[in-house]
Amino acid sequence: MTDTEQTDYKLTLRSLKKEDYPHIKRIMDLVYAGMGGAWTPEEFAVLIDHFSEGQICIEDKGKVIAAALAIIVNSQEFEKQRHTYEDVVSGGEMTSHDPEGDALYGVDIFVDPDYRGLRLGRRLYDARKELCETLNLKSIIFGGRIPGYGKHAKEMTPAEYIKKVKATEIYDPVLTFQLSNDFHIKKILKNYIPEDTQSDAYGVLMEWNNIYYEKKQVLFGGRKAYPRIGIVQWQMRSFNDLDEFLHQVDFFVDAMAGYNSDLIVFPELLNAPLLKNFNQENPAEAMRSLCEYTEDIRAAFVNLAISYNINIVAGSLPLLRGDDLYNVAFLCRRDGTWDAQDKLHITPDEAQYWGFRAAVPWGSLIPISAKSGCWYAMMWNFPNCPGTWRTKA
Numbered sequence: 001m002t003d004t005e006q007t008d009y010k011l012t013l014r015s016l017k018k019e020d021y022p023h024i025k026r027i028m029d030l031v032y033a034g035m036g037g038a039w040t041p042e043e044f045a046v047l048i049d050h051f052s053e054g055q056i057c058i059e060d061k062g063k064v065i066a067a068a069l070a071i072i073v074n075s076q077e078f079e080k081q082r083h084t085y086e087d088v089v090s091g092g093e094m095t096s097h098d099p100e101g102d103a104l105y106g107v108d109i110f111v112d113p114d115y116r117g118l119r120l121g122r123r124l125y126d127a128r129k130e131l132c133e134t135l136n137l138k139s140i141i142f143g144g145r146i147p148g149y150g151k152h153a154k155e156m157t158p159a160e161y162i163k164k165v166k167a168t169e170i171y172d173p174v175l176t177f178q179l180s181n182d183f184h185i186k187k188i189l190k191n192y193i194p195e196d197t198q199s200d201a202y203g204v205l206m207e208w209n210n211i212y213y214e215k216k217q218v219l220f221g222g223r224k225a226y227p228r229i230g231i232v233q234w235q236m237r238s239f240n241d242l243d244e245f246l247h248q249v250d251f252f253v254d255a256m257a258g259y260n261s262d263l264i265v266f267p268e269l270l271n272a273p274l275l276k277n278f279n280q281e282n283p284a285e286a287m288r289s290l291c292e293y294t295e296d297i298r299a300a301f302v303n304l305a306i307s308y309n310i311n312i313v314a315g316s317l318p319l320l321r322g323d324d325l326y327n328v329a330f331l332c333r334r335d336g337t338w339d340a341q342d343k344l345h346i347t348p349d350e351a352q353y354w355g356f357r358a359a360v361p362w363g364s365l366i367p368i369s370a371k372s373g374c375w376y377a378m379m380w381n382f383p384n385c386p387g388t389w390r391t392k393a
Contacts (some may be wrong), residue, residue: 009060009118013127016055016067018048023064024057031110035195043092047071047107050097053135054104056127058120066111068124070131070140071096075103078141078205079186085143085193085203102216104132106142125181129208138213143189144206147198148172158188158202175204183208230256230264234315239273242293246300257308266315269327271297287354291320298330298338305332316343324357 016024021044028038047055047069054070071088073096078088088096088105096105106128111120132140148170149161156164162185164170179185183206192203232252239245249266256264271293278286294317301314314330319340327343327350342359350356 011065011120012059013123014057014059015052016048016057016064016069018045020057020064020067021045024067027064027067027110027112030113034197035193039092043089046092046094050094051099053131056124056131058123060115065115066109066120066124068109068128069107070104070128071107072098072101072135072137073103073105073141074098074101075139075141078103078105079207082187082189083143084189084191088143102138104128104135104137104140106140121177122181129210132208132210133212136210136213136216138210138215140183140208140210141186142206143192143203144178144183145174145193145196145199146172146202146204147174147196149202150198150200153200158200158204162188162204178206181208227262228260230259230261232256232264232266234267234270236273238276241277242274242296245271245274246297249300250304253304253308253310253312257310261310263311263313265313268316268329269318270315271317283353284355287318287356288320288325291318291325293317294319294328298332301330301332302336302338305334306336309334318354318356325355326359327356 021041024044025038025041032038051071054072055067056070057064057067059065071094073088077096089107090096109121109124128140146158146161146165148165149158149172152161152170161170161172162175165172165175166179166185168176186205186207189203189205191201193199194201196203234252237248239248252266253264271290274293275283275286275290278289280286297317298314301312304310305312311334312332314332316327316329319326319328327346329341329343330338331341332338343356344359346356346358351358
């Protein structure tokens with residue numbers, strides 16, 4: 001009789017596939033019954049699409065019985081400031097995933113209750129460590145739960161609880177396990193998972209360091225620690241037509257590129273001087289007519305961004321969607337892509353005089369190489385944006 005025949009198990013470690021979702025849902029519904037249960041099929045698919053190598057599972061005779069989910073992040077964004085689980089998963093969109101990042105962030109790990117006691121969690125952690133070494137990432141980080149703390153919350157602080165767990169005076173089913181797997185505590189995360197009543201909503205940022213990590217030598221095109229931002233002193237001058245307007249734009253882009261700027265910022269409604277070509281008796285009608293230039297101006301800014309190898313916040317321009325008029329900022333990237341953000345809070349004069357409508361959601365201007373530069377750009381154009389961003393950070 002072979003060894004395989006002598007056991008009830010036949011375990012295999014492998015990468016997860018989209019077809020595994022029914023198994024994942026079954027386990028998550030069991031493990032997280034009081035915390036929302038399983039992810040949706042769409043959220044699970046996003047993980048596979050973004051980073052298939054980071055989604056690991058153990059199967060027993062074809063049935064998934066344990067899994068570990070992860071993304072790659074820029075470690076500084078999570079180590080230097082407190083964050084929540086929602087900041088990591090972004091409502092299931094995983095916008096925190098950065099293929100050029102330097103750390104593996106453990107999104108989740110869970111084991112079928114029927115298979116506990118087989119040290120499958122340790123096997124998954126070992127697989128994560130191997131992946132971290134293979135991808136030459138400097139560390140594994142994650143926000144760990146402390147489900148035993150809820151019972152002690154009235155008698156001690158989270159820090160006191162953690163100290164007693166480290167001293168083996170208290171056993172915590174999650175933290176004790178993580179400490180035994182060579183992870184160390186970086187900081188306490190308040191309100192990490194609000195619905196985690198067992199942990200009193202606290203989490204602990206844990207880290208495992210890859211001793212084989214070698215810092216990557218980025219020769220060109222890498223993330224800059226200190227982006228150079230150029231702010232255009234536009235001055236409202238008269239333009240007879242669009243060509244004359246774009247000639248002036250080209251002048252400023254050329255000047256800023258000469259200073260090796262990473263991001264150039266134009267002011268809000270920079271094409272307003274062209275209103276003189278339309279009905280002066282009806283300001284709202286004139287502003288709507290000005291929209292006929294918007295697509296040409298945006299396309300011109302994209303071409304300038306490519307030609308001068310510079311990211312450009314093209315001020316803001318009026319844009320019609322159906323019958324609604326919006327004040328829209330365009331981010332034109334040096335790689336030829338672009339994004340748009342509607343102004344969130346329209347002033348009373350903008351609404352009454354020109355008929356602008358306010359936007360509701362935060363758009364997609366954030367993910368560029370000079371994130372802090374874009375923050376500054378939005379602060380300058382739209383002062384309300386930094387507060388909105390701060391709630392996302």
